[in-house]
Amino acid sequence: MYLKKLILVNWGNLPNSEFEFGPLNLFSGGNGSGKTTAADAIQTLMTAAHENLFQFNPGQDETTQRGRGGKKVRTLASYILGCDDGSYARLNPTDGYIVGIFHPTDNEDNAPFAAMLSVRAYVEKSGQHKLAKQDSLQFYIVTNQFENKELSLNHLILDMGNNKSILTIENCYTSLIQQFGNNNVEKYDTKRAYLRRLYGALRGKKDAVSESEALNSAKAFSRFMAYKPVQSIDRFVSEEILEKKDLGEAIRSISGQLKTIHGMERDAARLTASIDILQQSSGYAQNYIDNWSELQFQHYLIAQYEFNTRQKSYLNNKEQQQHCQDQIKQHQQSIDITRDRREQMHEQRVALEAQRLGISALQEKDELAKRIKEQEKQLSRLAQGLLIEDKQLQQSASACEKIMNALRSQSLQQAMPELVSSNALKLTRQFEKFIKQDALDIQALLGKDLMNDIQMLEKQLDAVRELQSEQHQWINFWQFGKNDTQSMMKKVSAKLSRLEMDYERIARERQTKQKEIDKLDQSQVSYPDYVVRAIDAIRNSLPHAEPRVLCDHVEVTDERWQAAIEGYMGGARFSIIVHPEYEADAIRIIRQLPGRASKARIIQGDKAQRDYERLSLDDNSILGVLEFSHATAKHYVAASYGAVLCVEDTEQLKMTRRGVTQNCLASGNYSMWRCDIDESDLVFGIEARKRATLAKQNELSRLTEQWQMANDRMQSLKQLLHLIEPLKHLNVAHVLAQMLSCHRELQKLENLIQQIDLGDHHELEDKLNEFKQKEDELRQNEDQLIKQIGQYEEKLSSLKKAINKIADEQDKTQDTVERCEQSLQKISEDWPDIDFSARLELADQQIKGLDIALAYQQRESFEQQLHTAERKLDESIKAHNQNALPGDSVAYDVFNGEYNQALFRTVCQLQRQMDSIYNRLKNNILVEKHGQLQKLKDSFNNAFVSNLCHSIHQAINDGKRQIKLLNHELKFHKFGDDRETFRFDFEWLPEYKEYSKFFEEIIRNPELGDGQTLFEAKLTKSSQQVRDRLMNMLLDDDEDKALRDLDRIADYRNYHRYEIYKEVEGKPAIPLSEYGTGSGGQLETPAYIIRAAAITSAFRFSEGKSHLRMVLVDEAFSKMDETRSREVIQYLTDSLGLQLVFIMPTSKCGPYMDLITNEFVYAKCPSSVPRGELNTRVLVDRKVCNQDKIQALWQNHRNTIYQQAELDFMQSIVNA
Structure with a gap:
């Protein structure tokens, strides 16, 4: 693509006009006439005035746009405002345009297009000082600029009738769309976007090229404008011949990824440390829970053991007390027997004495009296039996009344409906009716009057027999079956057993349900x-x-x-x-x-x-x-x-x-x-557990109602059974009959006594003495028994005191046992994993063979372990909170010095909190971190291997290939009389060769593409060192230094030392780094040659069909002779096919007139009408040269000069 037309509007002091270009164009004119101003317009179009890419007036000493030493430099705004020597041709805000129309060359097939730059600038005044300022800048690419319809000056300068008006930049975009269609107008607001699209269009692409390619192309175009002495061949080749591959973004991305990886690894390590500390803390908390549970278990075990021990002592004392009471009772009975025997001996002695006195009637009387006394004793014993029977009768009456009330109760009827349908109520009511008739009057029966009235006794006996029959029938109904059927008492007992089983089942369900609720309250399922x-x-x-x-x-x-x-x-x-x-x-x-x-x-x-x-x-x-x-x-x-x-x-x-x-x-x-x-x-989630808790509480209420109902029914049946079991058959009729028999015998004996006739009888001396001796022995035995009773009573008193003392202590021990049991139950409530019932059962088993001394030692050991666990738990939680994120810290109240249930509850809550955090960190966040980390490592591995290693390795090879292509092209071009040729060469730098080997080893490592990362790859020792060095750079905290080092390593141009050799046939090659001084024409020729190589490299002549084929040279060939200059021009135009625009003063352009196709002559002259602050104007004369005629004229001129030289030579010989 070449520049066919340049349109300038409000650019410097040049007239608003169009400039047609040919293959070889010359800008000539005097000093300060505006030649470079026009060239800077082209440079601005090709570089977008991008910082570090352009330099206005490059042929002069203005090598930069920064103005060193206070020197004012030309700017885009100053060109728009027509600045000249500090004065401005346009003082108001001004819009300016630069348009370049590019057409394809013969071998290119893409469509022509226009590149346009629109600028608005204004003058900023500060006292006497004026400064040009840029207000806005816009870029356009207009495609399909064919000759019949292309952008022209008339599109930018509007004809308003009597005057003309320049199109404002606000209306520019709309106007272009109206003229060329929306599809053909592309607007860009940034310089880089414009440059990417401009050089993409020059390459024949429909889209933009990469930013680095666009910037390199623009820089190469700008550098070619003016010859600058080559200070270093190595730097020249690396910076201007070889294109820089911008890997800065890749390096920053890789560095960022690696830092992110290391940051995540640190986070993961911190998470792992937190998880380890939490796991350790959880272990301490669990130790505390276990030790507290075991300590309370030991408290309960010891308390229950002491209770059982005292209970055994209490029962032993009670047993001894009962033994003493039994002994006293036995001794008392022995005393009674001994006394009876002594009295009997006494009576026999008295009888003998009576016999000795000879009174036989008295002896008969005494015998009858004795029999009467025996009958009275028998009657007394029967009276006691009658009292017992009466008591039994009263118990039967009370039981009857209670059973009657029980049978009427609703709970009993619900518990055992068959009681209502059976004869129970009828028989009980009937028996109750007999009881209320008072058939047995004990007070009357025991009275002497009734006792002596045998007929009344017989009548009473008949009534009692009827009552006893009813009572037997009623008891038989309850306690004995009829016709081999099961008794009612057994039925009640069986029903009670079933109810007790139901009660226990419901109680277990209640307990289970309560445990479930307790677990849910503790956020457990x-x-x-x-x-x-x-x-x-x-x-x-x-x-x-x-x-x-x-x-x-x-x-x-x-x-x-x-x-x-x-x-x-x-x-x-x-x-x-x-x-x-x-x-x-x-x-x-x-x-x-x-x-x-x-x-x-x-x-x-x-x-x-x-x-x-x-x-x-x-x-x-x-x-x-x-x-x-x-x-x-x-x-x-x-x-x-x-x-x-x-x-x-x-x-x-x-x-x-x-x-x-x-x-x-x-x-x-x-x-x-x-x-x-x-x-x-x-069970899923907190809300579900709340709903489950509410539902389980309802179920618990229902179970409690069933449990209470079962309890009521069970108690009613148990009460009925307790009333039935002690019932006994009455034997009152038999006792009363025996009493009647005794009364009859007494009446008989009393009648016999009245009929006895007393007489005289002799005394039996021997028997009387014997009886006296036996009576004395019995009296001594009686006294000994009375003494032993006293001893037993004394011991009984001592035992009573001991029993009372043990009972008092046992109450306290019982309270202790209950407190310990409550503590165990509270442990189960706070930590449901501990089964309260199982612990009680275990305690009951262990108490039987408990070694109390060992139990005390174990309790002390558990206390010590408890204190240790609490201290370590506190230290561990503090250590965790110091390193944990705020959301992962554990809230823990400072220990107040009391090991109690409140602290245990706190530790339980801590354990659950730590388990929740532990689970979230380990099984959720850490897993996610590891997943992200693996992805990042894979991404980093891919980026490092693909974006960096491959890119650098490929760039090194591309650089080698590019130099080979340049050498291949240069070997066919010879310059000067010596027929000089030029070639590029390079050699490795040792430091960078290590890096190159490392990158090559990475690329050729097959494992890296098969799931293995750069961190795990098996590399040679030197490559491992290079890898570690690169990793340290990527992780360096001094990011600027690290990026500089990495940019240096990533720049493939640094891997070689470059040289350019000049070769002349028959002579050794001369390296240009050692050739001449870098000044004068000696080095200018190769400089242009190698710069031409640089620009063809930047414009990518080796790729595709379409390229930018226009170069601009300011103050061209200033130090070369005519022959070398013409050779360089011919090399640029004929060999490379470039469109050349070069700038020369009028005094130096004569030798090249036969080469140029278009000439633009610039002249500054006074103006009759002031232009702003200027009184001058610039005129441009455009010439299209006929090369054939000019070459013929030049040839005739040469021949004339040659002939004149010969004549002058011959004349000098003649004169000599």
């Missing part, structure tokens, strides 16, 4: 029994597996779907999660468990994760209403139930492969079913 046993087995066999239950880590965010989702998942909610490396061992352990415990499930964590990563979820998946606190839980539910959809109604459900509705209907396996679940069984 009551797992099925088989899950509990499976978890216990795994914990015992695999302590590091950390078994967890799925339901603890899932929450439903929309309660409307709670029951449906949980009902759909069913028993899978209680699946067990363990660390992946323990999954196989865990399921083997469960397989060996007996009974239903073997039905527990183990989640395949790794398999679920791999399937989850490949999973694509529907927007209506149930996962949309689920949240997780454990990564494995999320992977499992997503992989297993992610395909289950939430649907609105059954119409949608019937067409859904797997789905649920809010009203708990589900589909799957080509069927539909109900999937509802009781609220008390909900």
Whole structure:
């Protein structure tokens, strides 16, 4: 592509006009006439006046746009305002335009286009000082600029009739669209975007080139404008011949990724440290819980042991007390017997004495009196029996009344309805009626008058016999069956047993339900029994597996779907999660468990994760209403139930492969079913547990009512049984009959006594002495027994005091036992994993063989361990909180010095809090971190290997190839009389060769592309050192220094030392770095040659068909002779096919007139009409040269000069 036309509006002091260009163009004129101003317009169009890419008036000493030493430099705004020597041709805000129209050369097929730059500038005044300021800048690319319809001056300067007006930049875009169509007008607001699109259009592309290519092309164009002495061949080749590959962004990205990786690794390490500390803290908390539980257990054990010991002592003393009482009673009976015997001896002695006196009638009388006395004693004993029978009768009457009331009670009727339908009520009412008739009058029977009235006794006996018969019948009904049927008492007892079983069952259900509520209050779920046993087995066999239950880590965010989702998942909610490396061992352990415990499930964590990563979820998946606190839980539910959809109604459900509705209907396996679940069984999330707690509390209330009702019925039956069991048959009729017989015998004896005739009898001396001796012995025995009774009574008094003392102490011990039992129960309430009932049963078993001394030692040991656990827990939590993030810290009240239930409750809460944080950090956040870290490492590995290693390695090879291409092109061009040729060469720099070998080894390492990262790759020792060095640079805190070093390493041009050799046939090659001084024409020729190579490299002549083929040279060939200059021009135009625009003063352009096709002559002259602050104007004369005629004229001129030279030579010889 070449520049066919240049349009300038308000540019410097040049006239607003169009400039047509040919293949070889010359800007000539005097000094300060405006030649460079026109060239700077082209430079501005090609560089967008981008910083560090352009330099106005490059042929002069203004080598930069920064103005050193206070020197004013030309600017884009000053050109628009027509600044000349500090004065301005345009003082008002001014819009200016530069338009370049590019056409393809013969071998190019892309369409012509226009590049346009529009600028608005104004003069800023500060006192006497004026400064040109740029207000706005816009860029345009207008495509399809064919000759019949292309952008022209008339589009920018509007004809308004009598005067003309310049198009404002606000209307420019709209005007261009109106003229050329929206599809052909492209507007750009930034310089880089414009340059990318400009050089893309020059390359024949429909879109933009890369930023680095555009900037390199613009810089190469600007540098070619003026010859500057080459200070360093190496720098020249690396900076101007070889294109810089901008890897800065890749380096920053890689550095950022590596820092992110290291930051995440530090975060992961900190998380791991926090997890380790939390695990340690959890261990201390668990130790505290266990030790507190064991300590309270030891307290209870010791208290119960002391209670049992005192109870044994109490019972032993009571036994001794009973023994003493029995001995006293026996001794008293012995005394009575001895006294009776002594009295009998006394009577016999008296009888003998009477016989000795010879009174035989008295002896008969005494015998009758004795018999009367025996009958009276018998009557007394029968009276006591009668009192006992009366007491039994009163008990029967009381029991009858109570049984009657019990039978009328509602609880008894509900407990045993058959009592109402049987004869129980009838018989009891009948017996009650007999009782109330007072058939047995004890006071009357025991009175002497009634005793002597035998007829009254016989009448009383008949009434009592009838009462006794009724009582026997009533008792037989209750205690004995009829016709081999079961007795009512046994039926009541059997019913009571069943009620007691029901009562115990309901009590266990109540206790279980209360435990479930307590667990829910502690944010814990009551797992099925088989899950509990499976978890216990795994914990015992695999302590590091950390078994967890799925339901603890899932929450439903929309309660409307709670029951449906949980009902759909069913028993899978209680699946067990363990660390992946323990999954196989865990399921083997469960397989060996007996009974239903073997039905527990183990989640395949790794398999679920791999399937989850490949999973694509529907927007209506149930996962949309689920949240997780454990990564494995999320992977499992997503992989297993992610395909289950939430649907609105059954119409949608019937067409859904797997789905649920809010009203708990589900589909799957080509069927539909109900999937509802009781609220008390909900386990997913806090809200579900609240709902489950409320439902379980309702169930507990219902169970409590059943339990109370069963208790009432059980108590009523127990009361009835207690009333029935002690009932005994009355024997009062038999006693009364014996009493009647005694009365008859007494009447008979009394009549005999009255008939005795007393006479005289002799004394029997011997027998009387014998009886006296026996009477004395019996008296001594009686005295000895009385003495022993006194001793027993004394011991009994001592035992009574001991028993009272033990009883008082036992009350205190009982209080202690109850307090210890309450402490154990509170432990179970605060930490439901500890089974209160099981602990009590264990205590009952251990108490039997308890070594109390060892128990005291164990209690002291538990106290010490408790204190140690609390201290370590406090230290561990403080250590965790110092390193943890605010959201992960553990709230812990400072220990107040009291080891009590409140502290235990706090530790339990701490344990749950730490377990929650531990789970969130380890199984959720850390897993996510590791996943992100692995992805980042893979991304970094890919970026480092692909974006950096491959890029640098490829750039090094591209650089070599580019130099080879340049050498191939240059070897066909010879310059000067010596037929000089030029070639490029390079050699490795040792430092960079290490890096190159490292990059090559990385690229050729097959493992890096097969899942292995740069951190794990097996490299040679030197490559490992290079890798570590690069890693340190990427991680360096001094980012600027690190990026400079990395940019240096990433720049492939630094890997070689470059040289350019001049070769002349028959002579050794001369390196230009050692050739001449870098000044004068000696080095200017190769400078242009190699700069031409640089610009063809920047314009990518080796790629594609279309390229920019226009160069601009200011103050051209100032130090070369005519021959070399012409050779360079011919090389640029003929060999390289470049359009050349060069600038020369008029005095030096004569030798080149036969070469140029277009000449623009600039002249500054006074103006009759002031232009702003200027009184001058610039005129431009355009010439299109006929090269053939000019060459003929020049040839004739040469021939004339040659002839004149010959004549002058011959004349000099003649004159000599």
